[in-house]
Amino acid sequence: MTIKDPLADEGDSTEENCPICLSPFRDKKSLNCKHEFCKRCLQKAEENYGPICPVCRKVFGIIQGDQPDGRMTWTRSSGQVPGFSNCGIITIIYSIPDGRQTEKHPKPGHCYTGTTKTAYIPGNKEGNEVLKLLKKAFDQKLIFTIMASNITGFKTRVTWNDIHHKTSLYGGPDSYGYPDPTYLSRVKEELKAKGIE
Structure with missing residues (x-):
């Protein structure tokens, strides 16, 4: 009887899923930090939190604040x-x-x-x-x-x-x-x- 290591293909089971929606990728986008997301999931995350990777928090664009002119x-x-x-x-x-x-x-x-x-x-x-x-x-x-x-x-x-x-x-x-x-x-x-x- 062969016993399968439960961790053996743990990486394989998630590498084709978006870490935001946890579903298979749709129109996959890769960031410079190498994390990948569905294009729509990444757009929604950017709208809510700015251009920051939801996984590692590395900035991938220019963050603009709401500071008034001065x-x-x-x-x-x-x-x-x-x-x-x-x-x-x-x-x-x-x-x-x-x-x-x-x-x-x-x-x-x-x-x-x-x-x-x-x-x-x-x-x-x-x-x-x-x-x-x-x-x-x-x-x-x-x-x-x-x-x-x-x-x-x-x-x-x-x-x-x-x-x-x-x-x-x-x-x-x-x-x-x-x-x-x-x-x-x-x-x-x-x-x-x-x-x-």
Whole structure:
């Protein structure tokens, strides 16, 4: 009597099924990460979650956020970011004016309250790399979003999205400040998760 190994053809049984609908592929599409999906399943996933592989979360296109129009400027100055010596300070100023929500926002046609935010990064090589990545993320409208704020009482306002910034030079991570030796590598990972590299 031959006993069949239940794991022997486990890969064969699923390799012709879409990992989203679990049915045989229809108009199969392959991503750069090598994961495959039905064309329609992939389109629906992209509509709901953006151009991100549903299996490995690798970005396969350009993610566009819903950040309202605004400006990002920066200056360089002498001084020192705690934990980073002799490299100066890059001060970023984000300015998003008040405006009216579009179809991308929670309440199209309603007004929102803008914001002005200041952030700091060290002026070293890695800090300059992060500055370029943050500018790319800002241009793709990923730094801010519009949402209700329970803290301020405003119904809808511009607020940070999920890319962390240092809004203080001091106080450490608990105060959104420095020193924080892993901040630059962490923010690069957050940006990479949105396809910014």
